[in-house]
Amino acid sequence: MSFSSLLLVFYYIGLLVILLWTGWWIYIRTSRFHIAVNRIPGPKGLPFIGNTFQIAGGLEDLLHIFQEKWPQQYGGIYRLFIGSHCYVPISSPEIMETILSSQKTIDKGLSYDQLLPWLGQGLLISSGDLWRSRRKMLTPAFHFSILDSFVEIFNEQSRILCGILDNLCASFAEGKAEIDVYPYLTRCSLDIICEAAMGTKINAQTEDSDYVDAIYRIGKLLIEQFQNPFMRNPTIFSFTALGREHDRLLKILHGFTESVIRNRRKFLDQQVNDKSDPVETGIRNRLPLLDLLLKVSDDGKVLSSQDIRNEIDTFMFEGHDTTSSLLGWFLYSMAANPDCQEKVWNELQSTFGDSDRYFKQDDVSNLKYLECCIKETLRMYPSVPGFERTVVEDIQLGDYLVPAGCTLGFLVFAAHRNPKFFPYPLVFNPERFFPDEAIGRHPYAYVPFSAGPRNCIGQRFALLESKTVLSTLLRRFKFEIAHNAKPPVLSNQLTLKSVNGINLLVSRR
Numbered sequence: 001m002s003f004s005s006l007l008l009v010f011y012y013i014g015l016l017v018i019l020l021w022t023g024w025w026i027y028i029r030t031s032r033f034h035i036a037v038n039r040i041p042g043p044k045g046l047p048f049i050g051n052t053f054q055i056a057g058g059l060e061d062l063l064h065i066f067q068e069k070w071p072q073q074y075g076g077i078y079r080l081f082i083g084s085h086c087y088v089p090i091s092s093p094e095i096m097e098t099i100l101s102s103q104k105t106i107d108k109g110l111s112y113d114q115l116l117p118w119l120g121q122g123l124l125i126s127s128g129d130l131w132r133s134r135r136k137m138l139t140p141a142f143h144f145s146i147l148d149s150f151v152e153i154f155n156e157q158s159r160i161l162c163g164i165l166d167n168l169c170a171s172f173a174e175g176k177a178e179i180d181v182y183p184y185l186t187r188c189s190l191d192i193i194c195e196a197a198m199g200t201k202i203n204a205q206t207e208d209s210d211y212v213d214a215i216y217r218i219g220k221l222l223i224e225q226f227q228n229p230f231m232r233n234p235t236i237f238s239f240t241a242l243g244r245e246h247d248r249l250l251k252i253l254h255g256f257t258e259s260v261i262r263n264r265r266k267f268l269d270q271q272v273n274d275k276s277d278p279v280e281t282g283i284r285n286r287l288p289l290l291d292l293l294l295k296v297s298d299d300g301k302v303l304s305s306q307d308i309r310n311e312i313d314t315f316m317f318e319g320h321d322t323t324s325s326l327l328g329w330f331l332y333s334m335a336a337n338p339d340c341q342e343k344v345w346n347e348l349q350s351t352f353g354d355s356d357r358y359f360k361q362d363d364v365s366n367l368k369y370l371e372c373c374i375k376e377t378l379r380m381y382p383s384v385p386g387f388e389r390t391v392v393e394d395i396q397l398g399d400y401l402v403p404a405g406c407t408l409g410f411l412v413f414a415a416h417r418n419p420k421f422f423p424y425p426l427v428f429n430p431e432r433f434f435p436d437e438a439i440g441r442h443p444y445a446y447v448p449f450s451a452g453p454r455n456c457i458g459q460r461f462a463l464l465e466s467k468t469v470l471s472t473l474l475r476r477f478k479f480e481i482a483h484n485a486k487p488p489v490l491s492n493q494l495t496l497k498s499v500n501g502i503n504l505l506v507s508r509r
Protein backbone atom coordinates (compact mmCIF):
# COMPACT_ATOMS: atom_id res chain seq x y z
CA MET A 1 0.00 0.00 0.00
CA SER A 2 1.38 3.42 -0.96
CA PHE A 3 1.91 6.15 1.63
CA SER A 4 -0.93 8.28 0.21
CA SER A 5 -3.45 5.37 0.39
CA LEU A 6 -2.38 4.74 4.00
CA LEU A 7 -3.01 8.40 4.78
CA LEU A 8 -6.45 8.09 3.20
CA VAL A 9 -7.27 5.07 5.38
CA PHE A 10 -6.24 7.00 8.51
CA TYR A 11 -8.28 9.96 7.33
CA TYR A 12 -11.45 7.84 6.99
CA ILE A 13 -10.88 6.11 10.32
CA GLY A 14 -10.41 9.53 11.97
CA LEU A 15 -13.56 10.82 10.30
CA LEU A 16 -15.53 7.77 11.50
CA VAL A 17 -14.29 8.23 15.08
CA ILE A 18 -15.25 11.94 15.03
CA LEU A 19 -18.69 11.13 13.58
CA LEU A 20 -19.34 8.36 16.17
CA TRP A 21 -18.14 10.57 19.01
CA THR A 22 -20.32 13.52 17.83
CA GLY A 23 -23.33 11.20 17.47
CA TRP A 24 -22.75 9.84 20.95
CA TRP A 25 -22.28 13.38 22.39
CA ILE A 26 -25.54 14.62 20.84
CA TYR A 27 -27.36 11.46 21.98
CA ILE A 28 -26.34 11.67 25.63
CA ARG A 29 -27.21 15.37 25.78
CA THR A 30 -30.60 15.13 24.17
CA SER A 31 -32.06 11.70 25.00
CA ARG A 32 -34.62 11.75 27.79
CA PHE A 33 -32.91 8.73 29.40
CA HIS A 34 -29.48 10.38 29.59
CA ILE A 35 -30.79 13.78 30.67
CA ALA A 36 -32.40 12.01 33.64
CA VAL A 37 -29.46 9.81 34.63
CA ASN A 38 -26.84 12.53 34.12
CA ARG A 39 -28.52 14.59 36.85
CA ILE A 40 -27.48 11.86 39.31
CA PRO A 41 -23.91 12.43 40.54
CA GLY A 42 -21.32 9.83 39.56
CA PRO A 43 -17.87 9.19 38.10
CA LYS A 44 -17.04 10.44 34.59
CA GLY A 45 -16.90 7.66 31.99
CA LEU A 46 -15.67 7.18 28.44
CA PRO A 47 -17.89 6.97 25.34
CA PHE A 48 -19.32 3.46 24.77
CA ILE A 49 -17.37 1.75 27.56
CA GLY A 50 -18.53 4.00 30.40
CA ASN A 51 -16.78 3.22 33.69
CA THR A 52 -15.95 -0.41 32.84
CA PHE A 53 -12.20 0.01 33.25
CA GLN A 54 -12.43 1.90 36.53
CA ILE A 55 -13.93 -1.18 38.17
CA ALA A 56 -11.90 -3.84 36.37
CA GLY A 57 -9.54 -4.69 39.25
CA GLY A 58 -9.41 -7.56 41.71
CA LEU A 59 -12.49 -8.57 43.68
CA GLU A 60 -11.36 -6.58 46.71
CA ASP A 61 -11.07 -3.46 44.50
CA LEU A 62 -14.63 -3.95 43.32
CA LEU A 63 -15.90 -3.90 46.91
CA HIS A 64 -13.77 -0.86 47.79
CA ILE A 65 -14.67 1.24 44.73
CA PHE A 66 -18.42 0.46 44.68
CA GLN A 67 -19.07 0.43 48.40
CA GLU A 68 -16.49 2.77 49.98
CA LYS A 69 -14.87 5.19 47.53
CA TRP A 70 -17.82 6.21 45.36
CA PRO A 71 -20.49 6.37 48.12
CA GLN A 72 -18.12 8.64 50.10
CA GLN A 73 -17.50 10.78 47.04
CA TYR A 74 -21.05 10.97 45.61
CA GLY A 75 -23.38 10.14 48.52
CA GLY A 76 -26.31 7.76 49.10
CA ILE A 77 -27.23 7.44 45.39
CA TYR A 78 -24.90 7.66 42.39
CA ARG A 79 -24.73 6.37 38.82
CA LEU A 80 -22.19 4.73 36.57
CA PHE A 81 -22.12 3.00 33.19
CA ILE A 82 -20.86 -0.48 32.45
CA GLY A 83 -20.62 -0.33 28.68
CA SER A 84 -23.81 1.49 27.79
CA HIS A 85 -25.81 0.04 30.70
CA CYS A 86 -26.66 2.43 33.51
CA TYR A 87 -26.24 1.25 37.14
CA VAL A 88 -27.61 3.24 40.08
CA PRO A 89 -26.07 2.07 43.37
CA ILE A 90 -27.88 3.11 46.55
CA SER A 91 -26.84 3.17 50.19
CA SER A 92 -29.32 5.73 51.57
CA PRO A 93 -31.84 4.00 53.90
CA GLU A 94 -34.62 6.39 52.85
CA ILE A 95 -34.21 5.49 49.17
CA MET A 96 -33.80 1.77 49.97
CA GLU A 97 -37.11 1.91 51.84
CA THR A 98 -38.92 3.44 48.84
CA ILE A 99 -37.86 0.57 46.59
CA LEU A 100 -37.69 -2.43 48.90
CA SER A 101 -41.10 -1.81 50.44
CA SER A 102 -42.73 -1.51 47.01
CA GLN A 103 -44.54 -4.41 45.32
CA LYS A 104 -43.55 -2.98 41.92
CA THR A 105 -39.76 -3.06 41.75
CA ILE A 106 -39.30 -6.76 42.40
CA ASP A 107 -37.46 -7.88 39.24
CA LYS A 108 -33.84 -8.89 39.75
CA GLY A 109 -30.87 -7.19 38.01
CA LEU A 110 -28.67 -8.29 35.10
CA SER A 111 -25.95 -9.94 37.22
CA TYR A 112 -28.34 -12.75 38.18
CA ASP A 113 -28.43 -13.92 34.53
CA GLN A 114 -25.17 -15.74 35.16
CA LEU A 115 -26.97 -17.96 37.67
CA LEU A 116 -29.80 -18.84 35.26
CA PRO A 117 -28.25 -22.00 33.76
CA TRP A 118 -27.83 -23.46 37.25
CA LEU A 119 -30.83 -22.13 39.18
CA GLY A 120 -33.33 -21.48 36.35
CA GLN A 121 -36.51 -19.66 37.38
CA GLY A 122 -36.17 -20.62 41.07
CA LEU A 123 -37.34 -18.30 43.83
CA LEU A 124 -34.19 -16.15 43.81
CA ILE A 125 -34.33 -15.18 40.14
CA SER A 126 -37.96 -15.49 39.01
CA SER A 127 -40.19 -12.42 38.81
CA GLY A 128 -43.81 -11.31 38.48
CA ASP A 129 -46.67 -13.74 39.06
CA LEU A 130 -44.40 -16.79 38.87
CA TRP A 131 -42.35 -15.47 41.82
CA ARG A 132 -45.52 -14.47 43.77
CA SER A 133 -47.08 -17.93 43.51
CA ARG A 134 -43.81 -19.72 44.39
CA ARG A 135 -43.15 -17.48 47.38
CA LYS A 136 -46.65 -18.23 48.70
CA MET A 137 -46.13 -21.95 48.11
CA LEU A 138 -42.72 -22.08 49.84
CA THR A 139 -43.40 -19.86 52.86
CA PRO A 140 -44.97 -22.71 54.96
CA ALA A 141 -41.68 -24.66 54.63
CA PHE A 142 -40.12 -22.13 57.04
CA HIS A 143 -42.84 -22.32 59.67
CA PHE A 144 -41.65 -22.31 63.31
CA SER A 145 -42.67 -25.94 63.89
CA ILE A 146 -40.84 -27.18 60.79
CA LEU A 147 -37.72 -25.22 61.75
CA ASP A 148 -37.85 -26.87 65.15
CA SER A 149 -37.53 -30.27 63.50
CA PHE A 150 -34.33 -29.11 61.75
CA VAL A 151 -32.56 -28.22 65.03
CA GLU A 152 -31.58 -31.86 65.39
CA ILE A 153 -29.75 -31.73 62.04
CA PHE A 154 -28.03 -28.49 63.12
CA ASN A 155 -26.90 -30.17 66.36
CA GLU A 156 -25.72 -33.39 64.71
CA GLN A 157 -23.64 -31.59 62.11
CA SER A 158 -22.20 -29.16 64.70
CA ARG A 159 -21.04 -32.17 66.75
CA ILE A 160 -19.34 -33.67 63.68
CA LEU A 161 -17.54 -30.35 63.16
CA CYS A 162 -16.46 -30.36 66.83
CA GLY A 163 -15.02 -33.87 66.37
CA ILE A 164 -13.00 -32.69 63.35
CA LEU A 165 -11.69 -29.66 65.25
CA ASP A 166 -10.84 -31.86 68.26
CA ASN A 167 -8.68 -34.08 66.05
CA LEU A 168 -7.01 -31.05 64.51
CA CYS A 169 -6.23 -29.54 67.92
CA ALA A 170 -4.72 -32.83 69.05
CA SER A 171 -2.43 -32.89 66.02
CA PHE A 172 -0.87 -29.45 66.74
CA ALA A 173 1.71 -28.58 69.41
CA GLU A 174 0.12 -27.39 72.68
CA GLY A 175 -3.28 -28.41 71.34
CA LYS A 176 -3.66 -25.17 69.36
CA ALA A 177 -4.60 -25.72 65.71
CA GLU A 178 -3.71 -22.91 63.31
CA ILE A 179 -6.18 -23.28 60.47
CA ASP A 180 -8.29 -21.48 57.89
CA VAL A 181 -11.70 -22.18 59.47
CA TYR A 182 -13.67 -21.28 56.35
CA PRO A 183 -13.64 -24.61 54.44
CA TYR A 184 -14.72 -26.51 57.60
CA LEU A 185 -17.66 -24.16 58.13
CA THR A 186 -18.70 -24.37 54.47
CA ARG A 187 -18.80 -28.16 54.54
CA CYS A 188 -20.81 -28.11 57.76
CA SER A 189 -23.42 -25.72 56.29
CA LEU A 190 -23.52 -27.78 53.09
CA ASP A 191 -24.37 -30.91 55.07
CA ILE A 192 -27.07 -29.01 56.95
CA ILE A 193 -28.81 -27.47 53.95
CA CYS A 194 -28.62 -30.68 51.95
CA GLU A 195 -30.40 -32.68 54.64
CA ALA A 196 -32.92 -29.92 55.37
CA ALA A 197 -33.72 -29.19 51.73
CA MET A 198 -33.55 -32.66 50.22
CA GLY A 199 -33.78 -35.04 53.18
CA THR A 200 -30.48 -36.55 52.02
CA LYS A 201 -27.12 -36.85 53.74
CA ILE A 202 -24.06 -36.03 51.62
CA ASN A 203 -21.46 -36.25 54.44
CA ALA A 204 -19.55 -33.29 53.03
CA GLN A 205 -17.67 -32.94 56.32
CA THR A 206 -16.30 -36.45 56.32
CA GLU A 207 -16.26 -37.76 52.74
CA ASP A 208 -15.31 -36.52 49.29
CA SER A 209 -17.96 -36.43 46.59
CA ASP A 210 -18.26 -35.06 43.05
CA TYR A 211 -21.35 -33.12 44.07
CA VAL A 212 -19.60 -31.34 46.95
CA ASP A 213 -16.57 -30.57 44.78
CA ALA A 214 -18.85 -29.25 42.02
CA ILE A 215 -20.85 -26.97 44.30
CA TYR A 216 -17.60 -25.68 45.79
CA ARG A 217 -16.04 -25.08 42.39
CA ILE A 218 -19.03 -23.49 40.64
CA GLY A 219 -19.11 -20.60 43.14
CA LYS A 220 -15.48 -19.75 42.33
CA LEU A 221 -16.03 -20.24 38.60
CA LEU A 222 -18.99 -17.83 38.54
CA ILE A 223 -16.76 -15.17 40.13
CA GLU A 224 -14.07 -15.73 37.51
CA GLN A 225 -16.77 -15.29 34.86
CA PHE A 226 -18.14 -12.15 36.54
CA GLN A 227 -14.71 -10.53 36.68
CA ASN A 228 -14.24 -10.72 32.92
CA PRO A 229 -16.67 -8.48 30.97
CA PHE A 230 -16.27 -10.61 27.79
CA MET A 231 -17.10 -13.85 29.63
CA ARG A 232 -20.42 -12.37 30.70
CA ASN A 233 -21.55 -12.81 27.11
CA PRO A 234 -23.05 -16.36 27.08
CA THR A 235 -21.93 -17.10 23.48
CA ILE A 236 -18.31 -16.10 24.06
CA PHE A 237 -18.36 -17.91 27.42
CA SER A 238 -19.57 -21.16 25.87
CA PHE A 239 -16.43 -21.30 23.64
CA THR A 240 -13.96 -20.86 26.52
CA ALA A 241 -12.37 -23.54 28.73
CA LEU A 242 -14.20 -21.97 31.69
CA GLY A 243 -17.52 -22.28 29.81
CA ARG A 244 -16.87 -25.97 29.14
CA GLU A 245 -15.99 -26.57 32.78
CA HIS A 246 -19.20 -24.74 33.75
CA ASP A 247 -21.25 -27.16 31.59
CA ARG A 248 -19.48 -30.17 33.10
CA LEU A 249 -20.20 -28.94 36.65
CA LEU A 250 -23.84 -28.26 35.80
CA LYS A 251 -24.21 -31.85 34.61
CA ILE A 252 -22.97 -33.10 38.00
CA LEU A 253 -25.10 -30.66 40.00
CA HIS A 254 -28.33 -31.18 38.03
CA GLY A 255 -27.72 -34.93 37.81
CA PHE A 256 -27.38 -35.21 41.59
CA THR A 257 -30.48 -33.13 42.36
CA GLU A 258 -32.52 -35.04 39.78
CA SER A 259 -31.53 -38.41 41.23
CA VAL A 260 -32.37 -37.26 44.78
CA ILE A 261 -35.78 -36.04 43.58
CA ARG A 262 -36.46 -39.35 41.80
CA ASN A 263 -35.50 -41.40 44.88
CA ARG A 264 -37.46 -39.22 47.24
CA ARG A 265 -40.55 -39.41 45.03
CA LYS A 266 -40.26 -43.22 45.02
CA PHE A 267 -39.77 -43.28 48.80
CA LEU A 268 -42.84 -41.09 49.45
CA ASP A 269 -45.00 -43.19 47.09
CA GLN A 270 -43.84 -46.31 48.90
CA GLN A 271 -44.65 -44.73 52.26
CA VAL A 272 -48.22 -44.00 51.13
CA ASN A 273 -48.62 -47.61 49.97
CA ASP A 274 -46.97 -49.61 52.74
CA LYS A 275 -46.95 -47.05 55.60
CA SER A 276 -43.29 -47.92 56.29
CA ASP A 277 -41.72 -46.43 59.38
CA PRO A 278 -40.02 -43.10 58.58
CA VAL A 279 -37.59 -43.71 61.46
CA GLU A 280 -35.91 -46.33 59.27
CA THR A 281 -34.92 -43.62 56.83
CA GLY A 282 -33.17 -41.68 59.57
CA ILE A 283 -35.25 -38.64 58.74
CA ARG A 284 -38.00 -39.09 61.36
CA ASN A 285 -40.47 -36.19 61.62
CA ARG A 286 -38.51 -33.71 59.55
CA LEU A 287 -40.26 -32.29 56.52
CA PRO A 288 -37.58 -31.44 54.01
CA LEU A 289 -38.45 -28.73 51.53
CA LEU A 290 -38.41 -31.30 48.76
CA ASP A 291 -41.35 -33.19 50.34
CA LEU A 292 -43.43 -30.03 50.34
CA LEU A 293 -42.59 -29.40 46.67
CA LEU A 294 -43.39 -33.00 45.69
CA LYS A 295 -46.68 -32.82 47.58
CA VAL A 296 -47.88 -29.64 45.84
CA SER A 297 -46.52 -30.68 42.43
CA ASP A 298 -49.63 -32.76 41.70
CA ASP A 299 -47.75 -35.14 39.39
CA GLY A 300 -46.26 -32.32 37.34
CA LYS A 301 -49.50 -30.34 36.84
CA VAL A 302 -48.55 -27.60 39.31
CA LEU A 303 -44.76 -28.01 39.38
CA SER A 304 -42.73 -29.86 36.75
CA SER A 305 -39.63 -31.90 37.70
CA GLN A 306 -37.50 -29.05 36.40
CA ASP A 307 -39.39 -26.50 38.56
CA ILE A 308 -38.68 -28.64 41.60
CA ARG A 309 -35.03 -28.99 40.65
CA ASN A 310 -34.71 -25.20 40.23
CA GLU A 311 -36.10 -24.58 43.71
CA ILE A 312 -33.88 -27.19 45.34
CA ASP A 313 -30.77 -25.88 43.55
CA THR A 314 -31.70 -22.34 44.65
CA PHE A 315 -31.93 -23.43 48.28
CA MET A 316 -28.64 -25.30 48.04
CA PHE A 317 -26.94 -22.19 46.65
CA GLU A 318 -28.58 -19.55 48.88
CA GLY A 319 -28.61 -21.76 51.95
CA HIS A 320 -24.94 -22.66 52.36
CA ASP A 321 -22.70 -19.87 51.03
CA THR A 322 -24.48 -17.13 52.98
CA THR A 323 -24.48 -19.03 56.27
CA SER A 324 -20.83 -20.07 56.02
CA SER A 325 -19.90 -16.43 55.42
CA LEU A 326 -21.75 -15.46 58.63
CA LEU A 327 -20.15 -18.30 60.64
CA GLY A 328 -16.65 -17.44 59.38
CA TRP A 329 -16.90 -13.70 60.08
CA PHE A 330 -18.46 -14.38 63.47
CA LEU A 331 -15.53 -16.56 64.59
CA TYR A 332 -13.11 -13.96 63.24
CA SER A 333 -14.92 -11.20 65.21
CA MET A 334 -14.79 -13.30 68.38
CA ALA A 335 -11.05 -13.91 67.93
CA ALA A 336 -10.41 -10.22 67.25
CA ASN A 337 -12.55 -9.15 70.25
CA PRO A 338 -11.70 -11.56 73.12
CA ASP A 339 -13.77 -9.57 75.63
CA CYS A 340 -16.91 -10.20 73.53
CA GLN A 341 -15.96 -13.89 73.23
CA GLU A 342 -15.72 -14.10 77.04
CA LYS A 343 -19.17 -12.53 77.44
CA VAL A 344 -20.66 -15.06 75.00
CA TRP A 345 -18.88 -17.86 76.88
CA ASN A 346 -20.32 -16.66 80.23
CA GLU A 347 -23.80 -16.55 78.74
CA LEU A 348 -23.35 -20.09 77.37
CA GLN A 349 -22.08 -21.27 80.76
CA SER A 350 -25.14 -19.92 82.54
CA THR A 351 -27.45 -21.51 79.93
CA PHE A 352 -25.78 -24.91 79.51
CA GLY A 353 -23.49 -25.19 82.56
CA ASP A 354 -21.14 -28.16 82.15
CA SER A 355 -23.82 -30.27 80.46
CA ASP A 356 -23.17 -31.70 77.02
CA ARG A 357 -26.80 -31.47 75.95
CA TYR A 358 -28.03 -30.40 72.52
CA PHE A 359 -29.06 -26.81 71.75
CA LYS A 360 -32.88 -26.34 71.76
CA GLN A 361 -34.99 -23.66 70.13
CA ASP A 362 -36.07 -22.58 73.68
CA ASP A 363 -32.45 -21.64 74.48
CA VAL A 364 -32.67 -18.71 72.07
CA SER A 365 -34.38 -16.49 74.66
CA ASN A 366 -31.40 -16.95 77.06
CA LEU A 367 -28.74 -16.15 74.47
CA LYS A 368 -29.37 -12.44 73.91
CA TYR A 369 -25.71 -11.42 73.86
CA LEU A 370 -24.87 -14.13 71.30
CA GLU A 371 -27.72 -12.76 69.17
CA CYS A 372 -26.34 -9.20 69.38
CA CYS A 373 -22.90 -10.50 68.32
CA ILE A 374 -24.48 -12.25 65.32
CA LYS A 375 -26.30 -9.03 64.38
CA GLU A 376 -23.12 -6.99 64.74
CA THR A 377 -21.24 -9.53 62.58
CA LEU A 378 -23.88 -9.17 59.87
CA ARG A 379 -23.57 -5.38 60.14
CA MET A 380 -19.79 -5.28 59.68
CA TYR A 381 -19.59 -8.28 57.38
CA PRO A 382 -22.96 -8.72 55.64
CA SER A 383 -22.99 -12.17 53.98
CA VAL A 384 -24.75 -10.61 50.97
CA PRO A 385 -22.87 -7.30 50.54
CA GLY A 386 -25.08 -6.14 47.66
CA PHE A 387 -28.01 -7.14 45.48
CA GLU A 388 -29.83 -5.75 42.45
CA ARG A 389 -33.21 -4.86 40.98
CA THR A 390 -34.25 -3.81 37.46
CA VAL A 391 -36.25 -0.60 37.01
CA VAL A 392 -39.24 -1.60 34.86
CA GLU A 393 -41.10 1.74 35.13
CA ASP A 394 -39.55 5.20 35.66
CA ILE A 395 -39.23 5.81 39.38
CA GLN A 396 -38.63 8.99 41.42
CA LEU A 397 -35.93 8.41 44.04
CA GLY A 398 -35.38 11.46 46.26
CA ASP A 399 -34.39 14.32 43.92
CA TYR A 400 -33.75 12.08 40.95
CA LEU A 401 -35.82 10.38 38.28
CA VAL A 402 -34.41 6.92 37.51
CA PRO A 403 -35.69 5.81 34.10
CA ALA A 404 -36.83 2.30 33.15
CA GLY A 405 -33.96 0.09 31.99
CA CYS A 406 -31.50 1.08 34.74
CA THR A 407 -30.24 -1.46 37.27
CA LEU A 408 -30.48 -0.50 40.94
CA GLY A 409 -27.70 -1.77 43.20
CA PHE A 410 -28.30 -2.05 46.95
CA LEU A 411 -25.05 -1.38 48.80
CA VAL A 412 -25.65 -3.26 52.04
CA PHE A 413 -21.97 -3.16 53.04
CA ALA A 414 -21.79 0.64 52.56
CA ALA A 415 -25.11 1.24 54.37
CA HIS A 416 -23.99 -0.80 57.39
CA ARG A 417 -20.78 1.23 57.71
CA ASN A 418 -22.44 4.66 57.56
CA PRO A 419 -21.28 6.59 60.67
CA LYS A 420 -24.54 8.57 60.70
CA PHE A 421 -26.42 5.42 61.76
CA PHE A 422 -23.54 3.42 63.26
CA PRO A 423 -21.02 5.69 65.04
CA TYR A 424 -17.42 4.34 64.85
CA PRO A 425 -18.54 1.84 62.22
CA LEU A 426 -15.25 -0.08 62.18
CA VAL A 427 -15.54 -0.95 65.87
CA PHE A 428 -17.19 -4.31 66.66
CA ASN A 429 -19.76 -3.28 69.25
CA PRO A 430 -22.65 -5.74 69.83
CA GLU A 431 -24.24 -3.29 72.27
CA ARG A 432 -25.51 -1.26 69.31
CA PHE A 433 -28.19 -3.93 69.10
CA PHE A 434 -29.28 -3.72 72.74
CA PRO A 435 -32.97 -2.67 72.56
CA ASP A 436 -32.34 0.82 74.03
CA GLU A 437 -29.46 1.58 71.66
CA ALA A 438 -31.43 0.63 68.57
CA ILE A 439 -34.37 2.97 69.30
CA GLY A 440 -34.82 5.62 66.60
CA ARG A 441 -32.45 4.01 64.07
CA HIS A 442 -33.84 4.08 60.53
CA PRO A 443 -35.39 0.61 59.91
CA TYR A 444 -33.64 0.35 56.50
CA ALA A 445 -30.18 1.32 57.83
CA TYR A 446 -29.63 -2.36 58.63
CA VAL A 447 -30.76 -4.82 55.94
CA PRO A 448 -28.59 -7.99 55.98
CA PHE A 449 -31.56 -10.10 54.84
CA SER A 450 -32.92 -7.40 52.50
CA ALA A 451 -36.44 -6.20 53.42
CA GLY A 452 -39.98 -5.99 52.08
CA PRO A 453 -41.76 -8.57 49.93
CA ARG A 454 -38.53 -9.98 48.42
CA ASN A 455 -36.59 -10.36 51.64
CA CYS A 456 -34.74 -13.56 52.53
CA ILE A 457 -37.19 -16.43 52.97
CA GLY A 458 -34.50 -18.38 54.88
CA GLN A 459 -33.76 -15.70 57.50
CA ARG A 460 -35.16 -17.59 60.50
CA PHE A 461 -33.61 -20.84 59.30
CA ALA A 462 -30.20 -19.14 58.96
CA LEU A 463 -30.35 -17.51 62.39
CA LEU A 464 -31.41 -20.71 64.14
CA GLU A 465 -28.74 -22.70 62.32
CA SER A 466 -26.05 -20.14 63.20
CA LYS A 467 -27.05 -20.00 66.85
CA THR A 468 -26.88 -23.80 67.09
CA VAL A 469 -23.52 -24.15 65.32
CA LEU A 470 -21.88 -21.17 67.03
CA SER A 471 -23.07 -21.97 70.55
CA THR A 472 -21.90 -25.59 70.10
CA LEU A 473 -18.47 -24.42 68.91
CA LEU A 474 -17.98 -21.72 71.55
CA ARG A 475 -18.98 -24.04 74.39
CA ARG A 476 -16.00 -26.25 73.51
CA PHE A 477 -13.40 -24.11 71.76
CA LYS A 478 -11.59 -20.83 72.08
CA PHE A 479 -10.71 -18.82 68.96
CA GLU A 480 -7.73 -16.46 68.71
CA ILE A 481 -5.97 -14.49 65.99
CA ALA A 482 -2.69 -16.21 65.03
CA HIS A 483 0.37 -14.10 65.98
CA ASN A 484 1.69 -13.54 62.47
CA ALA A 485 -1.66 -13.76 60.66
CA LYS A 486 -2.35 -11.15 58.01
CA PRO A 487 -5.76 -9.47 58.45
CA PRO A 488 -8.45 -10.89 56.14
CA VAL A 489 -8.89 -9.09 52.82
CA LEU A 490 -12.59 -8.51 52.22
CA SER A 491 -14.07 -9.14 48.80
CA ASN A 492 -17.49 -9.46 47.19
CA GLN A 493 -17.67 -12.99 45.76
CA LEU A 494 -21.50 -13.04 45.57
CA THR A 495 -21.14 -13.46 49.32
CA LEU A 496 -18.61 -11.58 51.46
CA LYS A 497 -15.43 -13.62 51.64
CA SER A 498 -11.83 -13.11 52.66
CA VAL A 499 -9.41 -13.44 49.73
CA ASN A 500 -6.79 -14.95 52.07
CA GLY A 501 -9.12 -17.10 54.21
CA ILE A 502 -9.97 -16.75 57.90
CA ASN A 503 -6.89 -18.02 59.71
CA LEU A 504 -7.38 -18.61 63.42
CA LEU A 505 -5.88 -20.44 66.37
CA VAL A 506 -8.37 -22.98 67.72
CA SER A 507 -7.98 -24.67 71.12
CA ARG A 508 -10.16 -26.70 73.52
CA ARG A 509 -11.74 -24.81 76.45
Ligand code: HEM
Pocket: 108, 123, 124, 125, 135, 314, 315, 318, 319, 320, 322, 323, 326, 382, 383, 384, 387, 388, 448, 449, 450, 453, 454, 455, 456, 457, 458, 459, 461, 462
Ligand atom coordinates in the same frame (compact mmCIF):
# COMPACT_ATOMS: atom_id res chain seq x y z
C1 HEM B 1 -26.75 -15.46 56.95
C2 HEM B 1 -27.51 -16.07 56.08
C3 HEM B 1 -28.28 -15.40 54.99
C4 HEM B 1 -28.26 -14.11 54.55
C5 HEM B 1 -27.44 -12.94 55.09
C6 HEM B 1 -29.20 -14.02 53.46
C7 HEM B 1 -29.48 -12.85 52.77
C8 HEM B 1 -30.38 -12.77 51.71
C9 HEM B 1 -30.63 -11.58 50.95
C10 HEM B 1 -29.96 -10.23 51.17
C11 HEM B 1 -31.57 -11.89 50.02
C12 HEM B 1 -32.13 -10.96 48.94
C13 HEM B 1 -31.29 -11.17 47.70
C14 HEM B 1 -31.79 -10.41 46.51
O1 HEM B 1 -32.75 -9.65 46.59
O2 HEM B 1 -31.21 -10.63 45.46
C15 HEM B 1 -31.90 -13.29 50.17
C16 HEM B 1 -32.82 -13.97 49.41
C17 HEM B 1 -33.07 -15.31 49.52
N1 HEM B 1 -32.56 -16.17 50.46
FE1 HEM B 1 -31.26 -15.70 51.93
N2 HEM B 1 -29.76 -15.26 53.24
C18 HEM B 1 -29.24 -16.13 54.17
C19 HEM B 1 -29.55 -17.47 54.32
C20 HEM B 1 -30.46 -18.15 53.58
C21 HEM B 1 -30.83 -19.54 53.78
C22 HEM B 1 -30.26 -20.43 54.88
C23 HEM B 1 -31.75 -19.86 52.82
C24 HEM B 1 -32.46 -21.14 52.58
C25 HEM B 1 -32.66 -22.05 53.48
C26 HEM B 1 -31.95 -18.66 52.01
C27 HEM B 1 -32.79 -18.58 50.91
C28 HEM B 1 -33.04 -17.43 50.20
C29 HEM B 1 -33.92 -17.38 49.04
C30 HEM B 1 -34.64 -18.56 48.40
C31 HEM B 1 -33.95 -16.04 48.62
C32 HEM B 1 -34.78 -15.46 47.49
C33 HEM B 1 -36.10 -14.97 48.10
C34 HEM B 1 -37.04 -14.30 47.12
O3 HEM B 1 -36.58 -13.66 46.18
O4 HEM B 1 -38.25 -14.41 47.35
N3 HEM B 1 -31.18 -17.65 52.50
N4 HEM B 1 -31.17 -13.80 51.21
